[in-house]
Amino acid sequence: MEDIKTTHDLFVNIRRSIRLLYEYQKRMQGTMFHIKSVLKLSYSVKTDENGSNSVKPSSKHSRPDTRIEINKLFSLAPRQSKDYGETQLWVGNWAWDYIYPMVMEYYLGENSDGNFRLSVIQVTDDGYYLARKQNISPDRCDTYTFSLPEESNSIVLFVMEVKTKEAPWAKRWKRDSMEENLTKWMIDSREVIDDTTNRGNHFIVMKFPISDLLNDISIEKVLNNISLHIKKITGIQII
Numbered sequence: 001m002e003d004i005k006t007t008h009d010l011f012v013n014i015r016r017s018i019r020l021l022y023e024y025q026k027r028m029q030g031t032m033f034h035i036k037s038v039l040k041l042s043y044s045v046k047t048d049e050n051g052s053n054s055v056k057p058s059s060k061h062s063r064p065d066t067r068i069e070i071n072k073l074f075s076l077a078p079r080q081s082k083d084y085g086e087t088q089l090w091v092g093n094w095a096w097d098y099i100y101p102m103v104m105e106y107y108l109g110e111n112s113d114g115n116f117r118l119s120v121i122q123v124t125d126d127g128y129y130l131a132r133k134q135n136i137s138p139d140r141c142d143t144y145t146f147s148l149p150e151e152s153n154s155i156v157l158f159v160m161e162v163k164t165k166e167a168p169w170a171k172r173w174k175r176d177s178m179e180e181n182l183t184k185w186m187i188d189s190r191e192v193i194d195d196t197t198n199r200g201n202h203f204i205v206m207k208f209p210i211s212d213l214l215n216d217i218s219i220e221k222v223l224n225n226i227s228l229h230i231k232k233i234t235g236i237q238i239i
Contacts, residue, residue: 115162161201172203
């Protein structure tokens with residue numbers, strides 16, 4: 001924490017930070033719903049005959065999709081309580097467990113053709129991953145082992161799968177798999193990671209600065225770049 005002269009100054013900074021975090025997260029939530037609307041993605045989850053999660057596309061006349069599925073990454077979500085509280089705080093809990101915007105996965109769903117699926121992962125501070133990339137061996141519970149804030153970045157990862165009619169969705173669409181793969185993607189120096197699943201589906205990860213999502217014009221540019229790349233390697237148009 002920065003050098004603070006008095007306890008009063010310390011808590012003034014904390015109050016400023018929590019209000020700034022609120023405004024930031026409010027904007028990110030609005031951005032995710034905007035992206036979901038532009039791409040016309042549906043959230044209705046069902047299980048296919050292969051046992052994997054799938055999404056039942058909304059009909060053209062259904063009401064607007066107003067829900068996004070969330071996975072908290074970088075640390076576990078708080079344990080649900082069966083007693084008084086909504087959640088339980090245990091001695092072993094990390095403080096990160098209660099700071100959701102640090103790393104969040106927004107599962108935005110599938111398109112109406114059922115061949116495109118998207119999650120957007122918000123990485124507010126990549127200092128831990130940057131230190132890992134530099135072989136510094138950081139500790140998630142010790143922010144002083146992260147790369148400096150001035151040297152770190154705030155990024156989003158667009159995680160996408162484009163599948164053939166015959167193949168099921170990859171098993172990567174689970175919270176723990178996303179957490180494990182996120183570290184690999186963050187350490188990977190490529191801005192665009194093109195992969196193929198065991199069943200032949202395209203699995204694509206594209207990284208952008210969060211600052212590229214600050215307004216509708218820049219968001220449109222990002223989505224157009226993504227659409228062009230997907231069309232180039234799969235032939236499928238998502239916009």
